[in-house]
Amino acid sequence: MTIVHSSAASSREAVVITGVGAVTPLGNGFTDIADGLLAGRTGIRAIDPGTFARERQQFAAPVDRIPEPPPVRRSPAADAFADLPRLEQLCTSTAAHALADAGLSAACDRLRVGLVLGIGAEQLKAWESDFLAGGAEVFAPSPHDTLVHRVAARLRLRGPAVTVAAACASSGYSLALGRTWLRAGWVDACVVGGCDVLSPTALAAFYNLRALSRRGDDPTRASRPFDRDRDGFVMGEGGACFVLEPLPAARARDARVYGELAGVGMSSDAAHMVTPCTDATQAARAIVRALADARIDAADLDYVNAHAAGTPVGDVAEAAAIRLALGRAADRVPVSSTKSMSGHLISGAAAFEAIACLAALDRQAVPPTLNLDHPDPQCPLDHVPHAARARTVRVTASNSFGFGGANLCLVIRAAA
Amino acid sequence: MSAVRRAVPHRPPSSAASMHARTPTAEAATAACGVAAHALVEAGLTEIAALRDAPVPAGGPSLPPRFLRHADEQTVVGLRAVLEAIAATPEPRPSFADYGVVGAPCHAGRIATAQSLAQFRTAGGVAVSPHVVPQCSLHSLAGAVSVSLGMHGPNVGSSGGRHAVSEGLFTALSLLAAAPAADGSLPGVWLVISGWTAEPGLDAAGRPAGSPAIVAEDRGRNEAPPVCRAVAVALTPAAGPGGGRRIELHMPATLRVAHPTAADPCPAERAGAAAEILAFARGLAAGDAAEWSHACPWGGTLRLSVGDADARSRAAGRDGGRREAA
Numbered sequence: 078m079t080i081v082h083s084s085a086a087s088s089r090e091a092v093v094i095t096g097v098g099a100v101t102p103l104g105n106g107f108t109d110i111a112d113g114l115l116a117g118r119t120g121i122r123a124i125d126p127g128t129f130a131r132e133r134q135q136f137a138a139p140v141d142r143i144p145e146p147p148p149v150r151r152s153p154a155a156d157a158f159a160d161l162p163r164l165e166q167l168c169t170s171t172a173a174h175a176l177a178d179a180g181l182s183a184a185c186d187r188l189r190v191g192l193v194l195g196i197g198a199e200q201l202k203a204w205e206s207d208f209l210a211g212g213a214e215v216f217a218p219s220p221h222d223t224l225v226h227r228v229a230a231r232l233r234l235r236g237p238a239v240t241v242a243a244a245c246a247s248s249g250y251s252l253a254l255g256r257t258w259l260r261a262g263w264v265d266a267c268v269v270g271g272c273d274v275l276s277p278t279a280l281a282a283f284y285n286l287r288a289l290s291r292r293g294d295d296p297t298r299a300s301r302p303f304d305r306d307r308d309g310f311v312m313g314e315g316g317a318c319f320v321l322e323p324l325p326a327a328r329a330r331d332a333r334v335y336g337e338l339a340g341v342g343m344s345s346d347a348a349h350m351v352t353p354c355t356d357a358t359q360a361a362r363a364i365v366r367a368l369a370d371a372r373i374d375a376a377d378l379d380y381v382n383a384h385a386a387g388t389p390v391g392d393v394a395e396a397a398a399i400r401l402a403l404g405r406a407a408d409r410v411p412v413s414s415t416k417s418m419s420g421h422l423i424s425g426a427a428a429f430e431a432i433a434c435l436a437a438l439d440r441q442a443v444p445p446t447l448n449l450d451h452p453d454p455q456c457p458l459d460h461v462p463h464a465a466r467a468r469t470v471r472v473t474a475s476n477s478f479g480f481g482g483a484n485l486c487l488v489i490r491a492a493a
Numbered sequence: 494m495s496a497v498r499r500a501v502p503h504r505p506p507s508s509a510a511s512m513h514a515r516t517p518t519a520e521a522a523t524a525a526c527g528v529a530a531h532a533l534v535e536a537g538l539t540e541i542a543a544l545r546d547a548p549v550p551a552g553g554p555s556l557p558p559r560f561l562r563h564a565d566e567q568t569v570v571g572l573r574a575v576l577e578a579i580a581a582t583p584e585p586r587p588s589f590a591d592y593g594v595v596g597a598p599c600h601a602g603r604i605a606t607a608q609s610l611a612q613f614r615t616a617g618g619v620a621v622s623p624h625v626v627p628q629c630s631l632h633s634l635a636g637a638v639s640v641s642l643g644m645h646g647p648n649v650g651s652s653g654g655r656h657a658v659s660e661g662l663f664t665a666l667s668l669l670a671a672a673p674a675a676d677g678s679l680p681g682v683w684l685v686i687s688g689w690t691a692e693p694g695l696d697a698a699g700r701p702a703g704s705p706a707i708v709a710e711d712r713g714r715n716e717a718p719p720v721c722r723a724v725a726v727a728l729t730p731a732a733g734p735g736g737g738r739r740i741e742l743h744m745p746a747t748l749r750v751a752h753p754t755a756a757d758p759c760p761a762e763r764a765g766a767a768a769e770i771l772a773f774a775r776g777l778a779a780g781d782a783a784e785w786s787h788a789c790p791w792g793g794t795l796r797l798s799v800g801d802a803d804a805r806s807r808a809a810g811r812d813g814g815r816r817e818a819a
Contacts, residue, residue: 133618189747198630200653201606208610215607216695218600220765223654226790235747237791239660242631242650250649254664257671262522263744278609281618282626341671343647345594345639351627359645366678480627481636483648 092256093492094335095327096179096320098171101429102138102313102419111436114444115465119297119418121311134284136296137275138313138420146173147182164202167272168194168228171318175268179320180332191236191264193254194225195247195271197424205278236264244479247271248316249427249487253341255321272316273424280312288388301448302385302414303392303456310386310416316425317432324492335435340371340488348482353394360398360484364476367486373472375406380443382430382475385414386421395476396456413461417447427477434473434489442467522744524666527729527737529681532577533774534570535722538693538701541566544573550580556641563624565605566721567598567687568637574725575638575683592681593646593668594635597661599654599688599766602629607699634685646679658769659789661686666742669730687723688766722767724774738783744793
């Protein structure tokens with residue numbers, strides 16, 4: 078067998094999160110979002126009747142303001158940023174703020190900084206936006222670069238740039254790839270994450286799929302994961318980007334370390350394009366692989382951020398997967414779904430939920446599941462209803478599942 | 494169905510070899526994977542309609558009934574490419590049950606999106622198809638291959654644009670690099686890259702007009718009927734002992750400052766994704782004479798090679814701190 082110098086060591090090298098940029102329904106930036114999550118604040122409300130006037134669904138979790146990129150990374154003029162499509166604004170802003178938060182904005186000229194964006198339907202959103210503005214791009218498209226390359230060029234990143242998609246798990250896969258690139262030595266640092274935007278036809282498509290809650294009379298109580306009266310999810314928008322670095326590099330420059338991306342587990346149900354698989358084997362396999370990758374036991378977990386969107390079938394399937402993967406530890410590992418506050422950010426969901434894990438590590442408390450008035454007996458877990466629970470948190474896991482049967486689990490823990 | 498089709502026998506993955514990687518302190522980072530099987534399929538709109546109803550070649554596995562009814566055209570052709578590659582694999586075929594899937598389409602979902610938008614304009618949200626998101630998004634090609642053929646490794650969409658070859662291969666190499674080599678949890682990855690030779694023109698209702706849309710002035714007017722092209726490649730963690738076909742990634746220590754734009758694409762991308770897919774497939778089909786390389790838009794090169802890459806690498810003096818171990 079041939080071994081390449083240093084690859085054995087680097088293949089297990091700790092990869093840590095040193096920068097966070099986020100634009101979400103609960104606020105922008107790590108501190109605001111952590112505050113909101115631990116306070117049990119909701120970002121769900123009625124939405125602009127102008128843009129969404131023709132929808133039957135009139136509530137969601139929108140983003141109020143997308144901050145411009147910090148000046149050092151702002152190559153387009155300020156007014157040009159305002160002209161960018163909303164999804165591109167989100168990705169540019171979160172990536173640039175993540176780099177600034179990591180203190181690496183100025184270092185991009187000498188480092189190989191990769192970019193992995195988890196975006197599930199970039200072109201569908203772009204075609205729709207253009208069409209609703211009177212354009213005809215969808216009928217005869219021009220060969221634009223994809224968004225990830227435009228963002229990389231705008232931020233003047235020297236490194237690979239790739240879009241990945243696994244539907245609602247998309248941005249989680251970006252973290253998985255970024256860690257691999259670092260361990261393989263393909264980049265020195267990597268910006269990873271993903272975002273999504275509310276759009277009229279996406280809202281309609283999910284509504285017609287009967288995936289959305291129909292509690293229009295009380296939007297703030299519509300998202301109720303694991304509750305026996307749940308009836309679907311609430312769409313949200315926004316997302317987050319992170320800067321990943323090898324731990325030694327982060328320590329060498331005295332960077333703030335939010336947490337270590339310690340484990341990744343992936344699998345596919347191979348059962349149905351839309352419906353979650355009722356057999357929990359493959360989803361549990363992703364969780365077990367993530368724990369094994371992090372070299373921890375289920376009993377070491379202090380918190381699981383569930384994918385749980387609030388759909389009748391999906392939440393039961395995930396509860397079964399958690400129980401199958403964690404065994405007896407499932408009785409005492411706190412589980413919550415922050416989608417009860419943020420709504421479902423679709424492509425950006427996994428990145429947002431990684432922030433929830435970082436918040437738990439930072440604040441030593443587990444975010445709650447709002448509206449969990451009557452836990453579904455088919456979801457027997459150690460729930461955290463209504464209010465955050467203070468406790469020691471050193472190891473967390475975040476589940477993400479997507480159309481096409483994609484299963485992902487990330488283990489994020491306090492850096493050693 | 495017409496078309497060009499190339500396939501080669503499957504070579505079982507070697508458990509003794511693994512991904513190669515270097516740290517950034519070395520002159521360059523490299524990675525490699527083996528090529529176990531491949532096929533290229535091309536189909537026009539009429540042929541795609543037939544494939545949608547009968548997607549499986551003779552002797553192939555059975556799929557769920559009407560599985561491709563709402564699928565994007567690139568999913569239809571991409572899945573057929575995987576099936577053709579499997580069909581060309583001699584018995585006994587290896588199990589693909591734990592394979593991962595990377596689907597890298599180019600502008601997928603456009604026809605369904607156009608139809609959905611046209612219906613939305615006339616009838617509002619109630620008319621939007623619930624199938625658009627699950628069947629015509631970037632993940633859909635990979636998801637369909639995974640679901641229809643029972644593959645339980647990770648399934649991921651990649652790219653979505655004209656850099657589909659670079660991004661698809663990079664993503665597949667990433668999945669293989671991430672998997673623990675020793676435990677066999679990811680014995681391989683199916684990579685499917687697809688795109689149109691020219692984007693089909695659509696009428697106001699989003700129906701294909703049978704003629705190509707004019708996609709770019711610098712590519713000239715192309716009046717040939719649009720053809721959807723997909724290459725499927727089974728990639729393994731490394732080529733078998735002594736060589737075999739492999740795809741290598743060479744990453745220089747210094748990468749491109751700015752990414753190319755549509756107005757100034759890098760040379761490998763000027764021809765468009767469909768031409769790059771064809772070049773890749775021709776390289777795969779060339780057997781021991783394989784010569785294919787592809788410049789990534791961010792710098793770095795993907796290269797198809799045959800034989801013992803380590804020996805060649807040493808001979809070329811590119812082996813840095815490499816050492817041998819039993």
